[in-house]
Amino acid sequence: DMMCLDANSVTERACRSCGGSGIETFLEFGKTPLADRLLTSSDIAEPEPIFPLRVAFCKDCSLVQITETVNPIILFADSYPYYSSFSPALLKHSRANAVDLINRRGLGPESLVIELASNDGYLLKNYVEAGIRVLGIDPADGPAAAAERVGVPTRCAFFTRDLAETLRAQGMRADIIHANNVLAHVADTNGFVAGIARLLKDDGVAVIEAPYVEPLIEHCEFDTIYHEHLCYFSVTALDKLFRRHGLYLNEVKHLSIHGGSLRLYVEPRENVGATVKEQLAHEASRGIDAIGYFRDFSTKVDALKRDLSTLLRRLKSQGATIAAYGAAAKGATLINTVGIGRDLVDFVVDRNVYKHNKYMPGQRLPIRSTEALLEVQPDYVLLLAWNFVDEILDQQAEYRARGGKFIVPVPTPRII
Ligand code: JHZ
Ligand code: ZN
Known part of the structure; x- marks a missing residue:
């Protein structure tokens, strides 16, 4: 029960689990690039593929799911950067x-x-x-x-x-x-x-x-x-x-x-x-x-996106420098749905050496090693890998001791 848009993705009409037709969309992100498809310096000359990102609920079996299926070969087989x-x-x-x-x-x-x-x-x-x-x-x-x-x-x-x-x-x-x-x-x-x-x-x-x-x-x-x-x-x-x-x-x-x-x-x-x-x-x-x-999740997401964007723009207008931590897949969703580009964030750091010298999808923020934080000492670091907050704060004690601050985006943007 799939409608073929092109060879790279299909839009599902039925539930992925029970096959029922009662799926209802409750969150819509428009089209976004693939979150783990980091770009090389030669890729950034070309436009990236983007795909609809939309979340739905199945009334028959309660499964929450996205409606687009991107070809798994594209998602996982080649140069998958997650270790x-x-x-x-x-x-x-x-x-x-x-x-x-x-x-x-x-x-x-x-x-x-x-x-x-x-x-x-x-x-x-x-x-x-x-x-x-x-x-x-x-x-x-x-x-x-x-x-x-x-x-x-x-x-x-x-x-x-x-x-x-x-x-x-x-x-x-x-x-x-x-x-x-x-x-x-x-x-x-x-x-x-x-x-x-x-x-x-x-x-x-x-x-x-x-x-x-x-x-x-x-x-x-x-x-x-x-x-x-x-x-x-x-x-x-x-x-x-x-x-x-x-x-x-x-x-x-x-x-x-x-x-x-x-x-x-x-x-x-x-x-x-x-x-x-x-x-x-x-x-x-x-x-x-x-x-x-x-039903009200989409309103909460919009509020968070707006608050984070306002915060970053305010800091930037006050002359602050901002970097980000974690070239995570979730980071790609955050920067691309909120609209966090080079005008706000100078670069992203990550420990994964396979991600270095590449660029985040969509917004194309450059990815560097974590040492860059002490070299540059940006005023703020947006924590894209917020799920590892304790571990990363410990590890970045020196950056913080020198006055650096972290911005944690979820559940509500806060500075620590
Ligand atoms: P991380 C991944 O998502 C991939 P991502 C995948 N899609 C999935 O399902 C989920 O996990 C569950 C870096 N890092 O793991 C490593 C540091 O640099 O939260 C990662 O690039 N220093 C399969 O990519 C990124 O941050 C550190 O100290 O959203 C974290 O990404 C630590 C702890 C991590 O998941
Ligand atoms: Zn179902």
């Missing part, structure tokens, strides 16, 4: 998850752990260290090669139902399947979940992390909306999705990572625990399972 291992907080969070599962599930050399979207091996390397068999699957060649270098066997491919069948036919069944920050990225949502169901042992568990839609709305984290993120999950919508494929969401945990995420424990056997029942009841009582909850 998980640049964040010590994420590494720590991932290691704790692996250690917990090794203990709780009594994993050993006979076990098999598979990760979908294994990136640079940031998570699986913990199992390798413990002598447990692993397989990483990731379509991005740079991160996949980096994973191989740290000893994580990785298959450079998109995970699909077909790949699951192929692996199963080769005798592979997993005790644990990890899928962090990938379920929302997959165009064939049902195929991906069906693939998990095929690849899991009968007593296996899929441990899945995804940003949670409630903090997105409550803390106005609108910048986490971009074309890579097709879905914005509630537990209500997830429960329906998994059940369709004979899987059961049995346990859920709340995580602070990425502005508020869920960790889902999904199994072939139904054993729904209190955490899931309570979360479903919470969502029903808050109305997260109905469109009404989302």
Whole structure:
């Protein structure tokens, strides 16, 4: 049920999960460039592709989703710049998850752990260290090669139902399947979940992390909306999705990572625990399972955009210099929807060396190493990677001691 606009994207007419036709748009950003498509100095001579960015709610299954599907080859396969291992907080969070599962599930050399979207091996390397068999699957060649270098066997491919069948036919069944920050990225949502169901042992568990839609709305984290993120999950919508494929969401945990995420424990056997029942009841009582909850979000987003723009323009008119921290995908949404160009922000810094000497999509702010903050000592730094605020403030103690200030854009712009 897709209408083909051109080879690079399609506009969905039906819900990505249940296939129903009752999807209603509640937020509209117009057309924006791709958030992780950083530009090289030769790219900036040419116009960039832009795609509609519009968020809708499905009245049938409660799934929040964008309506445009950009060809995943364009989004993820070539020169994908995201490497998980640049964040010590994420590494720590991932290691704790692996250690917990090794203990709780009594994993050993006979076990098999598979990760979908294994990136640079940031998570699986913990199992390798413990002598447990692993397989990483990731379509991005740079991160996949980096994973191989740290000893994580990785298959450079998109995970699909077909790949699951192929692996199963080769005798592979997993005790644990990890899928962090990938379920929302997959165009064939049902195929991906069906693939998990095929690849899991009968007593296996899929441990899945995804940003949670409630903090997105409550803390106005609108910048986490971009074309890579097709879905914005509630537990209500997830429960329906998994059940369709004979899987059961049995346990859920709340995580602070990425502005508020869920960790889902999904199994072939139904054993729904209190955490899931309570979360479903919470969502029903808050109305997260109905469109009404989302109706005024667009007004809140507009107010934040206006306040941030006013703040930056006021500082600039007072003669301040402003840089930004974090060439994050969410940073691209922020600068492109608010309209933060070179007239306001001189450059963006980032620790990821693969992003240096490139330019942010759309507004084309140049990306430099984090050392540039002490070299230039701008008066203000707009924190695009606000989800790592504690970590970044610690790391930038020297910049702050010299009088530098950070501007945190969400939930409401503030200077610290
Ligand atoms: P970060 C990514 O989004 C990519 P992004 C992806 N689309 C996704 O789903 C989400 O994560 C969950 C840098 N940094 O991770 C690293 C420093 O420079 O919040 C990153 O470039 N110094 C798959 O890109 C950026 O900031 C630091 O100390 O919005 C953060 O991007 C730290 C901690 C990070 O996600
Ligand atoms: Zn639906």
